[in-house]
Amino acid sequence: MLLKKELYTSDDYWNLPEGERAELINGQFYAMAPPSRIHQKLCFQLSKQIDNYIVSQKGNCEVYPSPFAVNLDAEDKNWVEPDVSVICDKSKLTDRGCSGAPDLIVEIVSPSSRKMDYVWKAGLYMDAGVREYWIVDPVKECTTKYYFEEDSAPVIVPFSAELKAEIYQKQLSICIAGLLE
Numbered sequence: 001m002l003l004k005k006e007l008y009t010s011d012d013y014w015n016l017p018e019g020e021r022a023e024l025i026n027g028q029f030y031a032m033a034p035p036s037r038i039h040q041k042l043c044f045q046l047s048k049q050i051d052n053y054i055v056s057q058k059g060n061c062e063v064y065p066s067p068f069a070v071n072l073d074a075e076d077k078n079w080v081e082p083d084v085s086v087i088c089d090k091s092k093l094t095d096r097g098c099s100g101a102p103d104l105i106v107e108i109v110s111p112s113s114r115k116m117d118y119v120w121k122a123g124l125y126m127d128a129g130v131r132e133y134w135i136v137d138p139v140k141e142c143t144t145k146y147y148f149e150e151d152s153a154p155v156i157v158p159f160s161a162e163l164k165a166e167i168y169q170k171q172l173s174i175c176i177a178g179l180l181e
Contacts, residue, residue: 007026007027007028007077008024008027008028008029008077009024009027009076009077010024010071010076010079012024012029013029013069013079014096021067021081023079023080023081024077024078024079024080025077025078025080025120025121025124026077026078027077030116032081032113033110033112033113035108035110036110038138038180039083039108039110039138041179041180042083042108042136042138042176042179042180043065043066043083043084043106043108044065045179046083046084046106046108046136046174046176046179047063047064047065047084049172049174049179050063050084050086050104050165050172050174051063053168053171053172054086057168057171059088060088060090061086061087061088061103062086062087062088062090062093063084063085063086064084064085064086064087064097064098065083065084065085066081066082066083066084067081068081068082068085068097068098069081069096069097069098070082070085070097070098070102070105071096071097071098071099071100072100072101072124072125072128073128078124078128080121080124082102082105082106082107083106083107083108083136084104084105084106085098085102085104085105085106086102086103086104086105086167087102087103088103088167089103100128100129101125101128101129101130101131102130103130103131103132103167104130104131104132104133104134104165104167105125105130105132105133105134106133106134106136107121107133107134107135107136108136108138109135109136109137109138109139111139117135118135118144121133122135122146125146125148126146126148129148130148131147131148131149131166131167132145132146132147132148132149132165132166132167133145133146133148134146134163136176141158141159141160141177142156142157142158142159143156143157143159143163143176144156144157145157145163145166147166149166149167150166159175159176159177159180160175160177161175162174162175163175163176
C-alpha cells in the first residue's frame with residue numbers, strides 16, 4: 001500500500017507513473033505485483049471460455065481481462081483491475097473501462113493478493129452490486145464462488161469439478177483443472 005494522509009482520487013489513479021499498476025480502494029493505493037505464468041494462463045483461458053459461451057448463446061455481455069479499469073462507485077475512491085470482468089449492461093462501458101459494478105468478477109489469487117481477494121474485495125464487490133464473484137486459488141486448487149445476487153453463502157469448488165456460473169443459470173460450466181493442462 002502506498003500511504004498518503006489524504007485520500008487519493010480518480011485523478012491520482014489516472015496519473016500514476018508510466019508502467020506502474022495499482023488499485024485504488026477506499027481512497028488508498030495498493031500496488032499490484034506482476035502476475036505469474038499460471039496466473040496469466042488462467043486469466044486468458046477463463047476469459048476465452050466465458051466469451052465463447054456468451055458468443056455461442058448470442059449474449060450481449062462483454063468479457064474484459066486485466067488490465068481493465070473498473071470504477072465501482074460514484075464517490076471516486078474505488079478503481080480496481082479484476083483479472084476478468086464480465087459486463088452485461090453496455091451503458092457502464094466507457095473509454096476508460098467500466099463505470100459501475102460488473103455482473104461477474106474473477107480474481108486469481110497470488111501470494112501477494114490473498115488477503116485482498118478473499119477479505120477486502122469480497123466485501124467491496126458485494127457492496128458495489130457485483131452479482132457474482134469467483135476467487136480462483138491455484139495454490140489451494142479450488143475456487144470460492146460468491147453469488148451476491150441471491151445473498152447465498154460462498155461455495156468452494158475444487159479445480160477438478162465443474163464451476164457453474166449462477167448469472168447464466170448454471171449453463172456456463174468450466175473445469176479449471178482442464179484449463180491448466
